[in-house]
Amino acid sequence: MTDTSPDLSGLLDTIRKTVFVPVHPAGWPFVAAFAVASALLAMVWSALGWIGLLLTIWCIYFFRNPVRAVPKRDGLVVSPGCGRVVAVVPDQSLPPELDRAADTGPNFTRISIFLSVFDVHVNRAPIAGTVVQTAYRPGKFLNAALDKASTDNEMSATLLKVTDGKKDVDVAFVQIAGWVARRIINDLSAGQNVKTGQHMGLIRFGSRIDVYVPDYAVPMVAVGQRAIEGETILADLRSKEKQREAEMI
Numbered sequence: 001m002t003d004t005s006p007d008l009s010g011l012l013d014t015i016r017k018t019v020f021v022p023v024h025p026a027g028w029p030f031v032a033a034f035a036v037a038s039a040l041l042a043m044v045w046s047a048l049g050w051i052g053l054l055l056t057i058w059c060i061y062f063f064r065n066p067v068r069a070v071p072k073r074d075g076l077v078v079s080p081g082c083g084r085v086v087a088v089v090p091d092q093s094l095p096p097e098l099d100r101a102a103d104t105g106p107n108f109t110r111i112s113i114f115l116s117v118f119d120v121h122v123n124r125a126p127i128a129g130t131v132v133q134t135a136y137r138p139g140k141f142l143n144a145a146l147d148k149a150s151t152d153n154e155m156s157a158t159l160l161k162v163t164d165g166k167k168d169v170d171v172a173f174v175q176i177a178g179w180v181a182r183r184i185i186n187d188l189s190a191g192q193n194v195k196t197g198q199h200m201g202l203i204r205f206g207s208r209i210d211v212y213v214p215d216y217a218v219p220m221v222a223v224g225q226r227a228i229e230g231e232t233i234l235a236d237l238r239s240k241e242k243q244r245e246a247e248m249i
Contacts, residue, residue: 024122024202026185027063034059062205065122068230070197075164075238077127077217078196079113079227080173081209082120087112087147088219088243094172094212095150097135098159107215108172111234112150113227115178115207122202124230125194126211127171129160133190139177150210153177156186156201160194164237172212175203197230213237222246 023031034056042049071078092110094100115121139154154177162171175184185201188194203209211234213219218239221227225246227234 021064021066023060024063024065026202026204027059030063031056031059062117062121063202064120065199066120068124068197068228070124070230071233072196074128075236076196076233077171077211077213077235077237078124079209079221079229079232079234080123080126080200080211081113081115081203081207081227082229083113083115083209083227085111085221085223085225085227086114086208088221088223090215092212094159094170095135095137095155095157095174097137098133098157098172100159100170108170108212109215109217109219109235110150111211111213111219111221112147113209113211115203115209117205120229121204121207122229123175123200123209125160125188125196125198125200126173126234127160127162128195129162129171129193131158131188131190131192131194132161132170133157133159134186134188135159136184136186149176149178149208150174153208154184156184158186158188158200162237169214169237170212171214174210174212175201176208176210177203178205178207211235219243224248 038049038052038056041052089110092108135157137155140152155174157174160171161168183204187201213235217235217237219235220233222244
């Protein structure tokens with residue numbers, strides 16, 4: 001008789017990963033600094049210590065790195081960041097800092113996601129492929145929700161060569177600093193192979209991520225929709241359906 005009882009160790013491991021959310025390593029120095037500051041403030045006045053404690057807890061919350069269930073089908077482009085979709089714009093070119101790697105045509109669709117200070121700021125690769133190029137551009141720190149943040153703000157761009165059936169296509173994503181953000185971390189390098197949903201960096205505090213997909217790829221999200229990093233499907237390179245639309249209710 002086959003034993004169909006659940007694997008207790010596997011269940012406990014799932015609970016550990018999903019309930020006790022880990023913190024990204026880049027966040028621990030900030031957590032430590034907040035904790036030390038809280039202790040010093042408490043010596044001056046207990047009320048200040050409590051305020052510092054709340055800020056320390058918020059810092060732990062900000063740098064959280066939840067486990068995600070990443071879709072595995074080929075051709076799916078998942079969200080690299082957690083936040084709200086603020087733009088789905090066709091007929092776009094790649095950022096000038098990036099060189100096209102494949103003959104995907106002149107146009108792309110840009111899907112922009114705004115990350116508030118309450119969203120997860122750990123970033124993930126949107127699709128499996130090979131890193132062709134990374135590029136950094138210094139710039140302004142405008143409100144990341146504004147459309148001109150894509151062209152004016154400090155950013156780090158990554159170009160991927162993705163195999164779609166029998167041809168290679170370009171998919172790019174850009175980490176953009178906001179008026180609060182002052183540090184972009186991109187751990188990828190040219191020649192590196194990545195898989196969908198793989199951790200690739202983070203942006204500290206409010207920010208934005210732009211994803212560029214070939215113009216034939218069907219956007220699967222609408223402006224105003226919430227996106228979850230590593231889980232929400234932004235576009236499908238192989239879908240033939242119409243672009244998703246939404247109504248705010």
